[in-house]
Amino acid sequence: MTRRDVISACAALGTALGLRAQTPAPSPAPAPTGPFTLPPLDYPYDALEPYIDAQTMQIHHDKHHKAYVDNLNKAVAAYPDLQKMTPDQLMANLANAPEAVRTAVRNQGGGHANHSLFWTTLSKSGGSTPKGELAADINKSFGSLAAFQDKLSAAAIGTFGSGWGWLVLDHGNLKVISLPNQDSPITGGAQPVMGIDVWEHAYYLKYQNRRPDYVKAIWNVWNWDAISGRYASLKKA
Ligand code: MN3
Secondary structure: OOHHHHHHHHHHHHHHOOOOOOOOOOOOOOOOOOOOOOOOOOOOHHHHOOOOOHHHHHHHHHHHHHHHHHHHHHHOOOOHHHHOOOHHHHHHOHHHOOHHHHHHHHHHHHHHHHHHHHHHOEOOOOOOOOOHHHHHHHHHHHOOHHHHHHHHHHHHHOOOOOEEEEEEEEOOEEEEEEEEOOOOHHHHOOEEEEEEEOOHHHOHHHHOOOHHHHHHHHOOOEOHHHHHHHHHHHHHO
């Protein structure tokens, strides 16, 4: 074998192994960075320990919620009218969204809206019970805080597959409902007051298949001050 033969044989082998020099395939276009953005958690990942663990919070916020935001930005990239709306406005006007992206807006926009609310309703130091009008209306609508807790917990636990149990203000009335996937109560004309995320990503690392244990635990970390304040604003609106 001459030197040239060796070089040629090596080149042939490289080609056979898929090693030949190639211009790299163009990488996919990066996700648009707006108009929707991931709101920061305003507490540390471990703030809700031991009820909701730090790793779950980090993955849930930084990965899952971020994916909803990124995918929503992709969905609205060609639709300036949608880009101008808030997530809640997107949910309220879902029926008017272009059909080509309506499902994406429903799922990704719903995920963004639902999680943006969820983070603000959690705290270990947000008061131990509902306040003011929310406390009064819970008693009026459900009989007692304990009865309400049972009803919202049952709605969350009973959600088939992925979804949320919700307390909503529906035309002046407090109601407990369950919605699948990332469907927003806003699309149905109600305002979410608080919700329990029962997607497995919300609890599986710590609770595995024990959804009822996670739902029981979350009652230790409601930010009742924030939820009560939100409710008072919703009633005024
Ligand atoms: Mn979630």
